[in-house]
Amino acid sequence: MSPLPIVAVLPELFAALEAGTSVILQAPPGAGKSTLLPLELVRQQRLPGRIIMLEPRRLAARNIASFLARQLGEKVGERIGLRVRGESRTSAATRLEIVTEGVLTRMLQQDPELTGVSLVIFDEFHERSLHADTALAFAIESQQGLREELRLLVMSATLEGMALEALLPDAPVIRAEGRSFPIEYHYRPANRQQWLEPQVGAVVLEALAARPGSALVFLPGQGEIERLAQWLEGRLPDDVRLAPLYGRLDMAAQQAAIAPAPAGQRKLVLTTNVAETSLTIEGIGMVIDSGLERRASFDLRSGVTRLETRQIAKASATQRAGRAGRLGPGVCYRLWSAEVQERLPEQSPPDILTQELTGLLLDAAQWGARVESLPLLDQPPAAALASARRLLVTLGAMAPGSEQQLTPGGRAMAALGTHPRLARLLLRARELEAEGLTGIVADAAYLVALLEEDLRGSERLGVLFHRRQGALRQGAARWFERLGLRAGAAQPGPQGQWLGLLCALAWPDRIGKLRSGHRYQLSGGVSCDLVEGHPCQGAQALVAVEMGQNDRGSRIFIAEPVMLDELVRQLPELVSERQWFDWDEREERVRAERQQVIGELVLGQRPLEDLSDEQKGRCLLQGIRRKGLHVLPWDEGSEGLLARLCCAADWLADEGWPAMDDESLLARLEEWLLPALSGMTRLEQLKRLNLSELLRQSLPWPLPRRLDEALPSHFTAPTGSRVRIRYQPGQAPVIPVRIQEMFGQASTPCVADGRVALVVELLSPAQRPLQITADLGAFWAGSYEQVKKEMKGRYPRHYWPDNPLEAMPTRVTKKKMGLQE
CATH class of the missing domain: 3.40.50.300 (P-loop containing nucleotide triphosphate hydrolases)
Incomplete structure (x- = not known):
């Protein structure tokens, strides 16, 4: 027997497989886990049924299958079978089947019990391919709910960074030492x-x-x-x-x-x-x-x-x-x-955690589960799942608003076993052929065979299509068979005339219309550039098939030109009409249209008359959002009120004050401003608005009264003068008041139920600043004496008492007070 390191743990491993249902094996590269272990399982016939081994890479799967078959003196397809994308070699004699590229996932979808299978091996699981994660989740659910006797063996070069023991809590962990020299x-x-x-x-x-x-x-x-x-x-x-x-x-x-x-x-x-x-x-x-x-x-x-x-x-x-x-x-x-x-x-x-999840979401929906409920080592990002759900709705695989329910078309897409984009292309092509578009299914089958390759460079798709047509025949025949059609008819048209149409079916969010130079506006709402020197340069419309991203944004590498009017005629499901209300930046007025669109791509428009007052107001809101709140008729009163409201939200946060910063006000325009815009269509009409009244009306009861109690607009000085309080968010409020009017005021006045002290800006009789203080008592006991000496000579007619705390506050001269000058 081979001296490979795996030999030392084979007895323990075989005993664990016979005693339980799940085993975790850690073995470094070269230990023999991918070769000797499955070979011995076949040779010793320890399990009654077939063994499925999932390999994350096609190259490895093919070579391992060839190696194991040679060890048995056989060809692939006898006791050792192989199933990868575009190739299947198995027979009734097959005991070990090596699969990859989602094959195991499709097997589980078609037969959740995996009838006749005794063991599923997940090789090189540390690579954490999306297919492996998905297949393991489904296999665990099958084992727990349908086939208790189904055995799972997860093999990995390392277990660091994975919580496999948590996912398979009853599985023993067996470790094989490596065979490595210094x-x-x-x-x-x-x-x-x-x-x-x-x-x-x-x-x-x-x-x-x-x-x-x-x-x-x-x-x-x-x-x-x-x-x-x-x-x-x-x-x-x-x-x-x-x-x-x-x-x-x-x-x-x-x-x-x-x-x-x-x-x-x-x-x-x-x-x-x-x-x-x-x-x-x-x-x-x-x-x-x-x-x-x-x-x-x-x-x-x-x-x-x-x-x-x-x-x-x-x-x-x-x-x-x-x-x-x-x-x-x-x-x-x-x-x-x-x-x-x-x-x-x-x-x-x-x-x-890093890849597009449309296929995972479709697989989970076909399985009848939410992705979030599957036994996965890592939960996928919610934003990536939401993006995948939007695409499946666009492709017609899921109904809008559905969390996991597939449409009949979605179930047909899932059954084809390819990316949902390509599945949609194939199924719709079959329908269009029946409607009279002769040759479109052949183009579709060859195109999908091409698109499943790793396309590179910057090229027109049609050029690649014709260059590789001979090599694509076998792959195209496979798709004809999957569609239930005769493979012998799989001959594409001489010009590949339907390629643009087919690409639009697969990428309805990437139909692009030339804006200027190399830049295209895509139906998905983004803009991107065609790479320099591309054969499609100058095309008025195209479908972006392969795209890339760099610091300067998205770029189109592989594309196919399309005629938009042909898309409208042949694929009416891509086209919709919408009422569009927006703000005309140039004319600064409301603009409303009825538009014919593919996604966000406008094909045509005509003016929409008889807008309701609310529709006009909503368009005007768009203009305000774009330009900013400064276009509203703010004055001293409304700006002061807004500052008070911002301070109330900060100082009295436990009382439910709404946020009044610019971002929050813009987000709530519909609530506080829209009702006042009835019938308005131009910015100049905003001058009619009373912003102070609107802001007060936006407050829930009893906050308007509470505002005046806790954060009054004015401070009443000891003399009875009403002094405006200057509120500024993030700063202490300020009152500018003449020093004589504060005589006798021992403590610093406060607002917000005594929580926030006012900063007192003490002024001279000529209204010029003398001192700024947040502690009046300390000022009277300290700095006042120096201020008095300086001011007595400059303002001899005004009252400068030696003891300001016992003096009468005043706003007049000594003469008017009846005092000797």
């Missing part, structure tokens, strides 16, 4: 402002010159692999064979990269993170790691999924380096510093 690390920090490939290439040449053996280079994507291969051309030692490895390569090229190097030669494998865990590549003793990966991330604001190139997490760095220590002591060159290594996050975020 690894020597060299840090060669790259300059991220310069081209990556020459810097990686220099380290590759250094490593190959320093030691014998084959090397594995990790790069973020196919583009970098191709550019590095080009840079290395003519620079590699004669005994080194270059072997790229990524998902889009044909099977023969993948096998060449994985197989041992020919005698007397060594390999240089250029790969992405597909080789981090599942794949074993023979003869590797050196790893050169760029430290980068490319991951999909969904931007909620723009509705665009973008591929981001970013630094890997520590777990990935460890797994990549471990590839060098499988056969003996190895070496790993890292293109970042040791300091950066210490700052790397422990794990990459799971897909469920």
